[in-house]
Amino acid sequence: MSLNAFMHSRNIYRKRPDFAEMAKTYASFAPFVRHDSRGKVVFDYNDCHALRQLTITLLKKDFDLEVRIPADRLxxxxxxxxxxxxxxxxxxxxxxxxxxxxxxxxxxxxxxxxGTGCCxxxxxxxxxxxxxxSxxxxxxxxVTIESAVDNINRNHLNPRIKVIECNEETGFxxxxxxxxxxxxxxxFLMTNPPFFEHNYSDEEEDEEEEDIESNVTESKAQMDCTLESGDKPVFKSKVDRKRALRHKSSANTSKPIESVVSGGEVEFVSKIIxxxxxxxxxxxxxxxxxxKKSSLKQLKSIIKSxxxxxxxxxxxxxxxxxxLTKRWGIAWTLVSGLNLRDVAVTKAIKPKPPLVYYLPPLMKSCEYTIDSVSQRIQSLLKEDLKLDSFDVKKTRKRIEFRIRSQTNVWSNQRKRRREMKRQLESQSMSSDKSDNSAIDDQNGMNISANNESKDQLNETVSRKRGSDDMDCDSSGHELSMNAEAEYQTKKCKTSRDLLWEQELYLLDTSLAIRRDKQTIIIEMETKELATNSESTHQLFQYFKNNLN
Known part of the structure; x- marks a missing residue:
């Protein structure tokens, strides 16, 4: 599962960069982007040259920064x-x-x-x-300091950034x-310390590779350390062995001085404490x-004491x-009265399983095929719900919908149908009566209809206000974060707007139609821009009632 939805609310990379457009704009990036037979963009995250150029291109595109990264550095x-x-x-x-x-x-x-690094x-x-x-x-x-100074001078930021070489023993x-x-x-002080305790040997990795390769879940390209030959490592856990294999990758170009420190990141940060x-x-x-999450647990214990x-x-x-990567951050202060616990933080939420509905084989509303079910769903969305905010993507084995809405148009469908039927019956009865009676009855019906319309309008307004209030309550924190982002962006050296302003929805859900052997299945999941999951459940029930 991609964790981009749980990035910091102001991180522009919550919206994935368009590599195809970047290749058109930046000639140095183009050789690393290709298209497969279906036209899909392909980028090799295991190619260190491609990764290096990706970092250089993103820094130029989004921050107008010119950098050079040595071939033998992180x-x-x-x-x-x-x-x-x-x-x-x-x-x-x-x-x-x-x-x-x-x-x-x-x-x-x-x-x-x-530990500023070469960049x-x-x-x-x-x-x-x-x-x-500053x-x-x-x-x-x-060597790292020389590269860092060059990159700072290249961007004319040397008046605001001073690079100092420190002694490894005495520290900062x-x-x-x-x-x-x-x-x-x-x-403030910030650091991204090395988290390896040893120089891992190739022999040990080969022995462990068969045992752990199937358990690798993180993208190798996201790992910022490498393995070098040296003393035989002592693995404390299977997690350490997994990390050792992940770091033995052609995409990792860092030196031991960048990736390995005695005692690992726990000892490094403990010294800072x-x-x-x-x-x-x-x-x-x-x-x-x-x-490492285990490092966070140990360091929290130290700080709590x-x-x-x-x-x-x-x-x-x-x-x-x-x-596909998660890191952790910790901050502390000795300033009395400064409460850091109030600072907004991000946390990945484990996704809930999708809502699943197995369509009955003897359907009356449409044929029992994926295409027919898709057409039926599109008809319900457009004609019954009057909802046009959806996209449809068809692959060889499934059809996927992305449905969004700011208002609730799927609830109380039975009530709406009953009201419409009652109005039609009232109009039919009134036409059969005498003129005077018809006029009197019609006046009464108009009054009733007006009252009903007012009730419906009030209900709709109330529902809309409820939706708006829900949006406001759920996204109020987000809006405040965006306000802070706007304030920060005004102070930017460049004029480009770095903030991806995300729009929140009452309903943001995916719907997939697929076949499991002879059975057609519908799966629905709440997506990251939804203010709540209840709307997905309501729309799911609506489809169950109308796909039969």
Whole structure:
């Protein structure tokens, strides 16, 4: 299942990029995009050259950033990095409100990126989206630093992004202390640490490959680490063995210094927590992205213990969902009164099974074929429900509908039919009566009809208001997030609108017609832009009543 629907609400990649259009616009990307015999766009996510060019093209198209990525260094996935940046934007927004409430206006936001990488992708995107941000980018690898400086200079952001080489033993703390001594207030710290503890050997992977290959569920192209020969690894669990195989991929080009650290990401972030207890409010908000859910559990336990001791004031956790990959985020603060628990977070929801209806073989409404059932459903949507907002896609084995509506036109169908029948009968009876009686009766009927129409109108208005209220209540948080996104976008260095504004619907559902042996099956699922799932259940019942 794709997790794009659970991306951050302001992430533009919730709407999948059009690779075909990108290939037309960017000649350097075109060689990596092809079409199969059915005309479908094909992109090889296992080709490191294709992935590198994809990252370069997305950064240019959506952020007007020019970057170069060395062939032997990690290729950052843009949607994932943007998810983290947007989470940090929400943290900074909360911080600004807190400081403003205490009479301190923030004119410049200073961030520290620990382990910035060859692309310096976090500082580049962060400064592009927020003109009041500046960064200190830290790394330990001279080759990586050289590449990062080149990319920063290439985009003329060197006045706002400073790259510093730090000592692997002492870490970032001395740099923060020096900045504080110079009178600089650091508003946030972010990091995407390596999460491998070992250099995995090819021999061990070959032994384990047969056991775990069938369990691989994440896209290899999304993994940001690689495996190098070295000491024989000690796997703590099957999950570690799975990750080892996934990272042995031609799409992974990172070096051990980028992907492996002693003790893994838990020890790496634990040291940042220890440093934060010493640095205190020299950094107002600390944060990290994590590659393992088990790491989040361990680090939450550490932070909770410090909260109980009164050393850490508050913390918040979130999920970064993109493609077939999920990462986790954690942030904490030692600033008294700053409550990070109020920051909006994202979380993937396990999808519910579809609603399934097995059509009876002896149908009277249409022939017992997939095409006939599809035509019957289209007729019901257009003629009975007066609903035109649907798309139909036909494949070799199934027909798929995507149905959307802002108003409820499928409920109370029986009541509507009864009212129509009653009106027709009243009109027929009135025509058989004498003129005077007919006039009197007709006047009375008109009054009654007017009252009924008023009742129907009131009911419709009430229903519509209910739908509008439901939309407002369900999407109110989304609207506030979009308002914040609009505020942030106004501060962008470029004029392009980076926000994909999604429209919410009372009904957003998929309907699939397929055959299971001799039986025709209808499956319906609520999709991500629906304000609730009840509408799907109601429409499902409507089809059951009318497909017989």
């Amino acid at each position: 290729i950052p996935t843009v949607p994932q990095r943007l998810n983290y940046i947007l989470f940090v934007e929400d943290l900074v927004s909360k911080l600004k409100d807190f400081l403003r409430g205490n009479g301190r206006e923030v004119l410049e936001v200073i961030g520290v990126d620990v 310096a992708v976090f500082p580049l995107i962060g400064c592009t989206l927020n003109k009041d941000w 960064f200190v980018a830290i790394d330990v690898d001279p 703390a001395p740099i923060v202390q020096q900045m504080s001594a110079n009178g600089q207030r650091i508003h 220890e440093n934060s207890l010493q640095l205190k409010d020299k950094v107002l908000i600390y944060s990290s992205m994590l590659g 410090e909260v109980q001791r009164g050393l850490i004031h508050s913390f918040v956790c979130t999920e970064f969902c993109q493609g």
